[in-house]
Amino acid sequence: MLYCDYCKVHISGKGEKCPLCGNIIPKDNEMTDKDITDTFPTIPLSYEKHLIMKIMIFVSIAAVTISFAIETMFPTRINWPILVLLGLISMWLCLIIIIQKTYHISKKIIWMVVIVSILSLFWDWNTGWKGWSINYVIPIACMSAMILMYITAKILKLSVNDYITYALIDAIFGIIPLSFIIFGWVNVIYPSVISVASSIITLAAIFIFQGDNIKAELHKRMHI
């Protein structure tokens, strides 16, 4: 066994330096390689995984800076750099939801619906309220989320407990367009009607067939 004369300790393992004082330990002539075995595996440093991320952040910042710089030098009537900035923010919000370490696909879908709905409202309002967000985007987002959730649950063989709560949340969202119709905010009613109808059917299915499950799930998730 190796011995550090300075620290007066025996050293096991194959290290050439004393772990305590960092001095190089002279090897005993009598020792063969057999006597020296490593006690811990050498684990290589993990390589840079986030290079693409870094490039994207860099490009975003550069794009915003350049557009503001150009706008300052050559002013135009509309404030387009703001649009670039908001556009990039919207893109990043969506991206964060997608790449976030949520290994939970149903949760991801719900977040996507929320963020897409908010962004569409924001952009619609910002570009002179033509009503396309509540006419089409929100009802269609809710509906496609329901379908998507069912398909992914079947493909990934998720157990009912895994997605039932999210299906419930989405079905409740899907009823919101009912208020659009009631208050006459929408001029194209078909997407809203279909969304509300399918939500009610989904809700009925959840409560009738999975009533106990949903109760148990809610009890578990909401315990205080």
Added chain:
Amino acid sequence: MKQKTIKWKRLDNASKIFPATSNNKDTKVFRLACELYNDVNPKILQRALDMTLENFPLFTSVLRRGVFWYYFEMGNLKPTVTIESNPVCAPIYIKNMRNLLFRVSYYKKRINLEVFHALTDGAGCIWFMESLIYYYMTLKYKDYLPKEIDKINYKASISQKMDDSFERNFNKDLAYRKTFKPSYKKAYQIKGARNQENRMRLIEGTMSVKTILNLTRKFDTTLTVFLTSLFIYSIYKDMPSNKTNQPIVLSVPINLRQFYDSYTSRNFFSTMDVSYDFSKNGNELENIIESVKETFQNELTKEKLDLHLYRFMSLERNPIARIIPLPLKDITLKIADYFNDRKMTTSISNIGQIKMPPEFSDYINKFTICVSARRPKITLCSYKDNLVISFTSPFENTDIQRIFFQYLTTNGVDVEITSNF
């Protein structure tokens, strides 16, 4: 199709802090390792693990986020034994990822059991390890071991093991409330350059229990008091002189199972602060030992422990705290942890003696325990005559470790050092 109802459990009081405060720098993972005399057979280890898991249902849990609290959901995930391929105490709990809260790996002669602290504490982990080693030994050496080898000692029923002992032993007597005085004196903080990728630098010193007990007898004290004092002494020797007006405060975990009637395999511990101020007291080891001994005597009483338990439980029971949504709770706990951390220099934890059937002693060399650390930390345990003192540190600097072990070697204790760096 009838769905099986999912079993779930609330986190116990001590567990609640870990999910909120674990991160890549301090993973809140600890590792209990068993070093054998022969190379580990992974297939047998896997079978032993499967058998052990039957006795510890909580170990099949994944940690999930509810609206107000985290909870354990017991599922049917099966652990796989792998060759050691992660740095010591690498992260186990990753937010939103559904994985088991422990991992079993092996490397040559060593079996590693790494556990996320929310699942259990040192004592619970030893218990799991004992069971694992028992099955491993009886599977691997069944032809060599005597037939009448003790049947595995279950020690407790499954429900006793699943017991939330904080909840059961918490004394609701309001008389304690008045005695609670918070203090905010900043303790000395060890600083240094970090290891690459936030890895833990592990330095283990193996020595004979007999020899070190001879040394502690000279100071007329116990092993834990002696090592705690020596740790304070080593930190002091490494301290920049302009910082010596700050007290050195070590947090010492206490296994509450010995004070309360509990056989839980979940967390059941409290901590006490051992503080020493060099600006007010002498700087010889003897002075420190005297002071530490006194603190141990004052703190290790049922009344003091009851008080600790009451304080922690009342925080958890606070109706306002209960209805704060989990993301806000996480932030609050992180902030509270930050301020609490400033009152602490580091910690030392003696897991104690590990006992295995005597028939196994020809096959088992030693047990070692180590833990993820924000600053150099000591954890120790013993088996037979082998005491292993493990330092884990996120820093490159090893002066405290060197001073600590050099003191032992110059006082006649033979130390064998092993390191992962």
